[in-house]
Amino acid sequence: MVEDEPGDELMAGASGKETILWRIRHGTRDVPENERPEDVPIERGYRTAGDAGRDEIVEQFAERAAEYKAAVRRVSESELPGAISEALKRRGVEKLVIPPNLPEEWIPEDVETLRDAARPRLTNEELDASDGVLTGCALAIAQTGTIVLDAGPAQGRRALTLLPDYHLCVVREEQITGLVPEAFARLEETVRDERRAITFISGPSATSDIELNRVEGVHGPRTLEVLIAG
Amino acid sequence: MKVKTPDAFSKGKTPRFEESAKTALADTQLRRNLGKATKTIREKRKVVVEEMPDWEALREAGRSLKERTLRHLDEYLEQLEESVTRAGGHVHWARDADEANRIITSIVKSHEAEEIVKVKSIATDETKLNEHLEREGIHAFETDLAELIIQLAGETSSHILVPAIHKNRAEIRELFVRELGAEGLSDNPPDLANAARLYLRKKFLSAKVGVSGANFAAADTGTVCVVESEGNGRMCTTLPPVLVTLMGIEKVIPSWRDFEVFMQLLPRSSTAERMNPYTSFWTGVSESGDGPREFHLVLMDNGRTDVLADEIGRQTLNCIRCSACLNVCPVYERVGGHAYNSVYPGPIGAILTPQLVGIGKPGPDSLPYASSLCGACYEVCPVKINIPQVLIHLRGKVVRKKQDTGGLKSKLDPENVAMQAVAKVFSDPERFEQAQKLARIGQWPLARNGSIHRLPGRLAGWTETRDLRAVPEQSFREWWKTNRGTN
Numbered sequence: 134m135v136e137d138e139p140g141d142e143l144m145a146g147a148s149g150k151e152t153i154l155w156r157i158r159h160g161t162r163d164v165p166e167n168e169r170p171e172d173v174p175i176e177r178g179y180r181t182a183g184d185a186g187r188d189e190i191v192e193q194f195a196e197r198a199a200e201y202k203a204a205v206r207r208v209s210e211s212e213l214p215g216a217i218s219e220a221l222k223r224r225g226v227e228k229l230v231i232p233p234n235l236p237e238e239w240i241p242e243d244v245e246t247l248r249d250a251a252r253p254r255l256t257n258e259e260l261d262a263s264d265g266v267l268t269g270c271a272l273a274i275a276q277t278g279t280i281v282l283d284a285g286p287a288q289g290r291r292a293l294t295l296l297p298d299y300h301l302c303v304v305r306e307e308q309i310t311g312l313v314p315e316a317f318a319r320l321e322e323t324v325r326d327e328r329r330a331i332t333f334i335s336g337p338s339a340t341s342d343i344e345l346n347r348v349e350g351v352h353g354p355r356t357l358e359v360l361i362a363g
Numbered sequence: 364m365k366v367k368t369p370d371a372f373s374k375g376k377t378p379r380f381e382e383s384a385k386t387a388l389a390d391t392q393l394r395r396n397l398g399k400a401t402k403t404i405r406e407k408r409k410v411v412v413e414e415m416p417d418w419e420a421l422r423e424a425g426r427s428l429k430e431r432t433l434r435h436l437d438e439y440l441e442q443l444e445e446s447v448t449r450a451g452g453h454v455h456w457a458r459d460a461d462e463a464n465r466i467i468t469s470i471v472k473s474h475e476a477e478e479i480v481k482v483k484s485i486a487t488d489e490t491k492l493n494e495h496l497e498r499e500g501i502h503a504f505e506t507d508l509a510e511l512i513i514q515l516a517g518e519t520s521s522h523i524l525v526p527a528i529h530k531n532r533a534e535i536r537e538l539f540v541r542e543l544g545a546e547g548l549s550d551n552p553p554d555l556a557n558a559a560r561l562y563l564r565k566k567f568l569s570a571k572v573g574v575s576g577a578n579f580a581a582a583d584t585g586t587v588c589v590v591e592s593e594g595n596g597r598m599c600t601t602l603p604p605v606l607v608t609l610m611g612i613e614k615v616i617p618s619w620r621d622f623e624v625f626m627q628l629l630p631r632s633s634t635a636e637r638m639n640p641y642t643s644f645w646t647g648v649s650e651s652g653d654g655p656r657e658f659h660l661v662l663m664d665n666g667r668t669d670v671l672a673d674e675i676g677r678q679t680l681n682c683i684r685c686s687a688c689l690n691v692c693p694v695y696e697r698v699g700g701h702a703y704n705s706v707y708p709g710p711i712g713a714i715l716t717p718q719l720v721g722i723g724k725p726g727p728d729s730l731p732y733a734s735s736l737c738g739a740c741y742e743v744c745p746v747k748i749n750i751p752q753v754l755i756h757l758r759g760k761v762v763r764k765k766q767d768t769g770g771l772k773s774k775l776d777p778e779n780v781a782m783q784a785v786a787k788v789f790s791d792p793e794r795f796e797q798a799q800k801l802a803r804i805g806q807w808p809l810a811r812n813g814s815i816h817r818l819p820g821r822l823a824g825w826t827e828t829r830d831l832r833a834v835p836e837q838s839f840r841e842w843w844k845t846n847r848g849t850n
Contacts, residue, residue, distance in 0.1 A: 149456035150444075153612065153664045157437040160672030164434045170617065173431035178420035179624070197637065251651065257568050257602060277630075277638035290653035291601045291643075295594065313638075314623035321619055324584050324646060328450050330653055331586075333626075333642035338594035341634070342509035342525055343532055343552040345400050351508055351556050352563065353594025353641060 183311030197278030201336025232289025265299030306363030377726030446585025450647020484576025
């Protein structure tokens with residue numbers, strides 16, 4: 134409690150909100166009355182746009198995603214369906230989760246598909262019992278090897294990429310941004326206007342909690358595979 | 364439920380740092396594990412920070428964003444409330460820990476949940492939420508691997524980032540066999556992690572309520588962010604139909620765009636990664652049924668406005684809980700987290716804890732002294748908290764509080780008496796030189812190899828917890844007179 138906070142009688146009827154706001158105003162008495170938040174300068178001297186060329190950006194993304202133990206492969210647009218089918222076979226996927234609006238040509242014919250839709254939705258138990266999920270992404274960040282999902286087309290709601298133990302993600306070359314600030318700028322509209330949830334994924338789930346040994350895979354998908362198409 | 368030892372945020376009295384440090388220093392496993400952990404993370408951090416040409420610019424941006432937010436915290440919190448409400452969430456305000464616990468409990472009860480899943484949150488450790496829920500008949504499952512380990516063991520965290528670093532794999536295996544019934548389990552880390560995965564998956568699928576903390580929340584969009592590695596954060600914030608997030612009021616940031624600063628500073632400073640495996644951002648509740656259908660955000664004060672009111676202490680609220688200061692601290696590296704008797708250990712804990720609970724309690728009051736003021740913590744801090752400056756400021760406050768409230772006893776306090784005597788001597792150069800000469804003669808029975816371990820009589824208070832360098836054979840002034848001086 135602040136030293137000269139109004140006594141119990143005066144604050145008795147006050148809500149938590151009123152009391153906390155009062156304490157804040159009291160605690161910041163040193164801030165001039167007429168100071169606006171914008172009057173406190175923010176030095177944005179950091180990089181907000183990279184100068185790397187497209188090839189370099191794609192190469193860096195591939196390298197850094199792989200450093201985080203994601204299996205990464207670069208393929209051409211025409212090779213993509215074959216590469217998807219091959220990856221799923223290698224993994225032994227039989228029941229594959231498919232988010233809404235995934236390009237049909239990506240889906241191999243010889244797997245059982247579990248298609249999520251607004252109705253009927255797949256249950257958490259169905260997702261848990263599946264062998265894997267195939268998605269696209271909203272964008273990717275080369276600087277950090279990150280895949281960004283925004284619950285949009287070819288990605289679906291968050292549970293789809295969380296419960297299956299295997300995530301195969303297709304990233305198109307033009308979706309890769311160079312630096313972290315470029316990604317946040319590109320996502321702003323989605324968050325502001327549509328309020329969709331955003332998930333950053335950098336490698337598979339991991340922990341270093343036991344004697345600082347890195348273990349890939351605790352609760353999320355234990356295997357993340359990325360196909361870069363372009 | 365096992366009873367945990369009280370810390371600065373529990374009701375009971377806690378030991379002073381120097382007492383707890385002695386116990387910790389005697390624990391060789393703790394020291395070995397901590398030494399390895401802090402060294403590894405420290406070296407990795409250096410690599411990922413040095414590859415950033417604009418690191419200093421990012422630190423300055425982080426610092427100034429926090430400064431702007433704190434100076435206008437009332438506006439930003441009201442804006443955050445408005446944004447979250449507009450996006451379909453509910454906002455609650457909690458003056459203190461008890462109020463926060465009561466709010467969360469009533470939400471859980473209104474959904475008739477007897478079990479909840481929780482993702483690591485120091486704010487809920489601060490409020491002792493789990494113990495509160497347990498008394499109300501609700502069991503909280505910690506889902507972070509390390510938090511699960513210490514919860515099952517009935518212990519407390521020893522490091523913000525790797526809370527179970529004091530336990531080795533054999534102990535963890537034994538614990539899982541006993542508590543989770545995981546028969547035939549090996550002590551191989553992947554097997555141990557898998558045992559936790561199987562055990563918790565059932566909980567994630569059945570829990571009606573998830574509880575989380577928050578790393579940041581953007582006032583302009585109402586977007587809340589949780590940064591994590593294992594996927595348990597995604598589980599807790601996505602699967603249960605109801606999500607309750609407890610956040611300290613200082614975690615608000617002005618806008619969505621500012622994530623571009625903090626999401627570069629935090630992972631590199633914390634786990635020494637370019638980016639942590641998973642980060643979740645959500646804005647209220649989704650209209651299309653992606654994630655929880657009910658979202659509650661609890662904004663908690665619990666002493667933070669007291670920190671805000673201190674113009675020097677205020678910067679403590681910049682903290683983004685990365686734990687970089689722990690890993691570079693020579694004191695922390697040797698004693699570990701438990702010696703601080705607080706959910707906030709290390710250099711940041713030494714300044715945050717006493718400010719949050721208030722000066723005048725022996726345990727927390729001892730924390731600002733748990734430092735050699737080497738300044739390494741300030742150098743690595745991603746939001747430029749001048750920890751040494753705040754430490755000294757708080758030492759002053761502790762001493763003044765003692766003088767003001769202690770009465771006769773504190774006036775006769777040996778350290779106080781000695782300080783007053785010394786002040787008199789130091790203020791006069793002639794008296795000072797006289798004293799030096801006298802000290803040189805007087806110290807011979809006390810000094811060993813250039814240092815004094817125990818002062819006699821009333822001065823003993825000074826050497827109770829520190830050694831004193833002996834007065835040298837010749838002072839600088841004397842040397843100057845003999846070698847260079849003319850008078």
